[in-house]
Amino acid sequence: MSEGTDPRPLVVVGVDGSRDADAALHHAVAEARRRHGRVLAVAACDVPPWSAVDVESLPTDPEAVRHGAEVRARRHVEELLATAGDVPVTVVGRLGRPTRVLVDEARDAALLVVGHRGRGAFRSAALGSVGLGCLLHARCPVTVVRPPARADAGGTTPARAEVAR
């Protein structure tokens, strides 16, 4: 289904450090492994409009914001995926509204994976909205993943067994 420069099937996943996004990441890695594909983990950071915030508290350089988010996401993903060495995982930070960013990154993907709920990169957001937006707009199949129930006993997400923490 996915045609691009890299012939391996692409699984795109949104990461924001929330438990749901972590579950989504593990799910995405498991999906990519089964497909002999690769994972693109996307950390979207939405810079609020100038009018909505105290201007002096704003970061001055959007690229610095994006880079910071990417570095944090990469560190987080590396910690989380200590055992996923067989699946290539790329982590990128992107500026923009998470839904649009994810849908755009997943335009040629075999699958887009999102957490059921998450949090904005900078502020908590009533989520489900990103997941919902992806369902509405993505052209590829979208999988919505919940974190396993408390106590981590069950295997709600297939990749849960691979969590190393």
Added chain:
Amino acid sequence: MSDASAVVVGLDGSDGARAALHHALGEAARRRAGVRAVVSYLPTDYWTDLLSADLPRRAPDAGAGATARARAVVAEVVAERGAAGEPLPERPIEVLGVAGPPADVLVDAAEGEALLVVGHRGRGARHGRLTGPVAIGCVLRARCPVTVVPARTSSP
């Protein structure tokens, strides 16, 4: 291991559901899991759309008709995938008819399973790309991962 549990897919005769079935068969093949295709139906009294148009006025058993149609769709899609050389699960595909509202039926059927797959839009929605209420209901309530599959744009 969760690979032992099934991939559950909702069927309703729509293009979205066919695409969902395609996706579910591929998933199950990769996971070496079984597929349970679930079709929900409502008693004839509650049918308000063209679902009942090809049935006799007083269908004695709505479930039998719905399940038979679902079986036919499964056979077609399996044949399509076979012809295209796309992977199919090794285990036989289970087709299950359950009375009740679609989202409730699917969420119940997917309880404890590996994955629930539903189409982007169900019957009665021919245009546009809005996600159907059944898909949304499943995503909101199912405990397992839910995959929503858009209708295949190109190939039949």
